[in-house]
């Protein structure tokens with residue numbers, strides 16, 4: 143098909159002959175045939191795949207219900223259990239002794255579990271939850287780090303039909319509280335501590351702090367998994383040890399069969415305004431896309447060793463650790479630690495050690511490892527045997543062509559295709575991505591839509607924009623793994639994703655363009671007030687609210703993003719203090735106070751890199767903060783905006799000073 147051929151002159155990499163011959167989607171013709179099938183009979187295409195990839199308890203007869211658009215229903219009358227699909231199905235198919243997870247702890251100890259063992263652990267944990275009165279539809283918050291236990295916790299919720307909400311272990315007590323309160327969770331699953339980079343960090347103590355902040359009356363129990371054995375406080379009657387409870391539970395547990403639309407999980411993510419949104423995902427449609435994309439995008443075969451380095455606290459860790467790989471019976475690596483401990487060779491050493499064949503990570507990790515190995519040869523990928531690798535992946539932010547080329551050459555030895563996967567918490571799985579045996583690659587482009595995904599670029603009125611021009615990225619038709627709602631906030635779901643001017647298209651929130659010849663997509667980044675720092679999504683307003691809640695010091699604050707070499711984007715905060723504008727050492731001291739404050743309010747990932755103090759903030763005559771001007775100041779660009787109406791032009795100079 144012509145659209146799979148990259149532009150004349152652009153650096154491109156054709157799929158290798160071996161992959162074109164053997165991949166699940168083998169060659170451009172196979173891709174084109176799937177695209178054509180979906181175009182000719184959209185519902186028929188998805189129904190076929192739903193029957194192929196999901197084991198249904200009650201077979202589906204309905205595919206898509208659009209009667210309450212934009213609240214779409216997929217496979218509505220089918221019933222299933224996600225945990226059954228991930229575990230029992232593999233055991234029943236004779237893969238019980240196959241390794242499901244190779245877990246490497248921060249300190250390097252390795253533990254493996256087979257599918258049968260994982261099933262047993264999930265069943266015991268499910269029985270624990272049931273014995274504590276947790277049932278279908280109840281919400282359970284999971285505040286755990288990367289571990290087999292974390293995956294077990296998620297699978298156990300799925301098994302009994304409880305809706306989980308995983309909160310990243312780096313979020314603060316305040317952020318955790320907000321999520322517990324919004325979900326109305328009946329139970330919190332956590333661990334005594336987490337271990338990262340050689341340090342033991344609290345988890346349970348932060349849960350205690352979060353619950354003490356109030357508003358979490360729905361929580362009846364806190365169940366704690368022992369990780370480090372640290373001496374931690376347990377509240378009698380409320381707090382229980384998972385290992386003690388699980389030991390006395392039966393090793394089998396009948397799954398709860400749920401309708402396809404039953405909410406499998408809520409995952410909070412930042413929007414442009416207000417508090418983080420609880421993105422609600424379904425069971426059937428979500429599982430289908432998790433399984434399908436894991437298989438096709440990574441060309442996953444039975445002998446592969448798959449490693450996704452994301453954390454289970456983010457959507458990538460949901461779809462490509464906790465669900466997708468298990469749903470297709472893969473062997474995967476789960477890693478507790480961080481890429482630079484004990485040194486920046488950790489990823490490469492682990493690839494060599496576990497003979498990883500498919501490696502999926504974020505551009506920010508690649509960029510920081512490029513920097514770390516510069517001049518320090520011991521942690522350079524060339525020092526390791528990476529010959530087991532056959533496919534590489536990238537996710538979370540645009541990958542710049544220089545990082546792409548390094549990844550391709552130094553890690554992939556020039557022979558492994560890179561799948562640059564564009565998607566979002568809301569999309570559930572990959573939306574625009576190369577398929578390794580079918581798509582010629584262009585560094586920096588996520589290439590073409592996954593078969594059946596109707597991605598397009600339009601203008602503000604929803605009109606198609608011709609290839610070669612940029613516009614806003616939309617998905618024209620609903621797809622099975624899409625967000626179903628913002629947890630109990632239908633209005634916010636509508637206004638965030640289906641604004642009336644866009645003709646019923648899903649608004650992704652990213653700017654993008656398509657190549658004039660090939661139609662390949664390139665993502666420009668967010669068009670709203672959402673920042674992407676090291677692949678973590680944050681709303682500028684969330685950080686502003688955190689800053690102004692420091693009422694001892696802060697009168698007003700505005701936050702913008704600016705490009706950063708390593709983290710992609712960096713948080714830059716402009717602050718007006720209640721007292722006089724500080725200078726010199728005092729400014730540095732107060733900047734540190736505010737950074738820590740934001741770290742405590744939201745989590746360390748949200749700490750502003752730059753904090754700048756002004757007597758006031760530049761505003762329009764109508765009193766609006768001039769954000770575009772602030773962005774230019776943050777970037778150190780020449781000011782081209784009209785600043786003649788500013789009451790206090792001196793503020794511009796003040797705001798250029800970093801502390």
Ligand code: WTA
Pocket residue numbers: 411456457458536537538539540541562563564565566567568588650651652665667668674677678679
């Ligand atoms: C960005 C992460 C360019 C994008 C899976 C999107 C990307 C946001 C890519 C979603 C990519 C993700 N190329 N940009 N391959 N993947 N993004 O919800 O701005 O944490 O809207 O989901 O990350 O971030 P989220």
